Amino acid sequence: MNTDRSAQLFAQARQLIPGGVNSPVRACRAVGCDPLFVQKAQGCRITDVDGNTFIDLVSSWGPMILGHAHPKVVDAIRETAALGTSFGAPSPLEVELAELVCAAVPSLDKVRFVNSGTEATMSAIRLARAHTGRDVVVKFDGCYHGHADSFLVKAGSGLITLGIPGSPGVPEDIVKNTISIPYNDIAVFKQTLQERGKEIACVIVEPVAGNMGVVPPEPGFLETLRSETTSHGIVLIFDEVITGFRLALGGAQERFGIRPDLTCLGKIIGGGLPVGAYGGSMELMSQVAPDGPVYQAGTLSGNPLAMAAGIAMLKILNRPDFYTDLEDKSDWFAEELTKIAQTTGVPTRLNRIGSMMTCFFTKEIVRDYTSAMTADVARYADHYRNMLAEGVWLAPSQFEAFFLSAAHDRDVLQRVLAAIADSFKKLMN
Ligand SMILES: *Cc1c(COP(=O)(O)O)cnc(C)c1O
Numbered sequence: 001m002n003t004d005r006s007a008q009l010f011a012q013a014r015q016l017i018p019g020g021v022n023s024p025v026r027a028c029r030a031v032g033c034d035p036l037f038v039q040k041a042q043g044c045r046i047t048d049v050d051g052n053t054f055i056d057l058v059s060s061w062g063p064m065i066l067g068h069a070h071p072k073v074v075d076a077i078r079e080t081a082a083l084g085t086s087f088g089a090p091s092p093l094e095v096e097l098a099e100l101v102c103a104a105v106p107s108l109d110k111v112r113f114v115n116s117g118t119e120a121t122m123s124a125i126r127l128a129r130a131h132t133g134r135d136v137v138v139k140f141d142g143c144y145h146g147h148a149d150s151f152l153v154k155a156g157s158g159l160i161t162l163g164i165p166g167s168p169g170v171p172e173d174i175v176k177n178t179i180s181i182p183y184n185d186i187a188v189f190k191q192t193l194q195e196r197g198k199e200i201a202c203v204i205v206e207p208v209a210g211n212m213g214v215v216p217p218e219p220g221f222l223e224t225l226r227s228e229t230t231s232h233g234i235v236l237i238f239d240e241v242i243t244g245f246r247l248a249l250g251g252a253q254e255r256f257g258i259r260p261d262l263t264c265l266g267k268i269i270g271g272g273l274p275v276g277a278y279g280g281s282m283e284l285m286s287q288v289a290p291d292g293p294v295y296q297a298g299t300l301s302g303n304p305l306a307m308a309a310g311i312a313m314l315k316i317l318n319r320p321d322f323y324t325d326l327e328d329k330s331d332w333f334a335e336e337l338t339k340i341a342q343t344t345g346v347p348t349r350l351n352r353i354g355s356m357m358t359c360f361f362t363k364e365i366v367r368d369y370t371s372a373m374t375a376d377v378a379r380y381a382d383h384y385r386n387m388l389a390e391g392v393w394l395a396p397s398q399f400e401a402f403f404l405s406a407a408h409d410r411d412v413l414q415r416v417l418a419a420i421a422d423s424f425k426k427l428m429n
Contacts, residue, residue: 001389004035005049030377030395031384035396041068041405046393054393055412059403062242062267063211065326065355066316068405073271075261076312080304088299093307096196100314101277104249105240111279111289113302117241117266118146120276121204124262125150127278128202130287130294131377138192138203138234140183142212142399145204145239145264154369155178155211183209183368184218190228197232200374202262204237207252210401211242212372213358214351222258229261235284238407241266241276242401245314247354248323255354268317271309322406323354329413330355330404336417339386344424355404372399379427386423392416 018226021027028035036048045065046056059065066073074168080093094113103112110235114120125137125148129139137150145151149170166175179196181188183205193200207222209215229236238260244251245248245268261284266276279285289295316322334352337359341348351362360366361376380398392415395402404413 001052002050003034003036003048007034009037010034011051017107023070023134023396023399025397030397031381032057032185033385033388033396043067043069044405044409044412045283053389054388055408055416056393057402057404057416058393058395058400059405060267060272061290062230062246062356062401062403063272064272064407065246065268065403065405068272070271070313070316070407073309074318076271076308077273077305083304085305085323086300086303087306091302091304091307093304093311094302095380097310097314098306100311100318101265102279104254104314104318105244105263105265105279106250107238107261107281108279109282110285111265111277112285112296113183113275113307114276114278114298115300115303115306116146116276117239117264118148118276120241120264120266121145121151121237122148124237124264124278125202126296127284127287127294128262130238131284132201132233134199134201135177136179136196136199136201137177138179138181138200139169140205140209140369141180142183142215142372143204143206143209143239144211146205146241150178151204182370183212183215184221185368186221186224189224193228193232193234197234200234202237203229204239205258206242207238207258207260208238208243208247208353208356209402210356211399212355212369213360213366213375213399213400214353215366215368215372216351216353217256218367222252222256226258226260227331235262236260237262237264239264242356244268245317246356246403249314249317255352257421266393267275268313270306271311271313273301273306275310276304297326322374325400326355326404326406329408329410330357332410333404333413333417339416340424342420344421344428346424346427349406356401358398358401361398375399382427383423386426387419390419390422 039049047053086415141154152166240251244265248254347363361379362374364374
């Protein structure tokens, strides 16, 4: 495979941008490769600047649930752009997207749009702290909630992959208010609330963890979070930046039938443009400025291009069979993948819910951060390189999800499975 142009761009980028990338995992260090620079993407395929085309299982880390450059989304962006790209004043598109989002997500009465998932979670904990008059945030080991200071404690893939324990530059004064405890551990959770409940403003969780690889909640885990936070007067925040519009139109909260107090959204909501959102009940959201005292703002928030892309995307997701089709395809793909692992004898553990999954290279059941860490990352790196050579674009880290989209048809997935079978055979030699 010729990658000269990517290599050239990477050398140039490293002179200009830290590590040559604008988000660390993209540098592909965990798999021992240099990044390929992307020229374009269409449907389930992505093409680099040297003209190599791959089947894409990263889906821009989640947003591209319709595949790349969906004509309806592209048209919406183009038509909106011709009318001006930012106004700094309200526009009708914000109302339309807010209506779609509040109708889709069960716990949302009101929603505020921001520009990224990071901004959504950062704003949600500010609101929770203001509402409760308490400072402490409880999160779970291996869950990622964006890069705001309070969350950079045992925070999932980017940090695992780079081996950075939290981050320098985050004051201890801030992190002392963050408690990180094991995912899926009901006993530790209950004990934490018993001991420190009166100091805790909020519990924030990925209802299905996606940033230590996919780790679904065990039966009773989310239910316990709901009941215990209620009885301690703590705000329960679902970070649905990945799961929102991914596991169902109404996200994990629809799928599991549990209503958080606040919900954070991102990724899919912007149709591939930078949008995040947070929302909840009338009571909570009425405390956000200008209705209430909790300050939060954004020059480009509710940007018309981003709103138009989100609206176009959500309208398609709203079609009756969208999620059942995606689910059926994902069921079939996961079964086939499991068969390949069995026949080739590669020790793997496939964690999946809906169209998000991770194939961990371990024999252990992966139910939390500690068990995720038993995965053989060197083997994943070999697998990654095998797959790239076979024309399949995987996430450059073991501790990430891969995502199927509406654009991955069974023929394409059959080719992916054939590539996996080849790669697994090589891994066993
Ligand atoms: C990606 C992600 C974020 C951060 O979103 P950005 O748009 O990258 O700031 C927050 N929470 C979860 C669960 C995510 O997967």
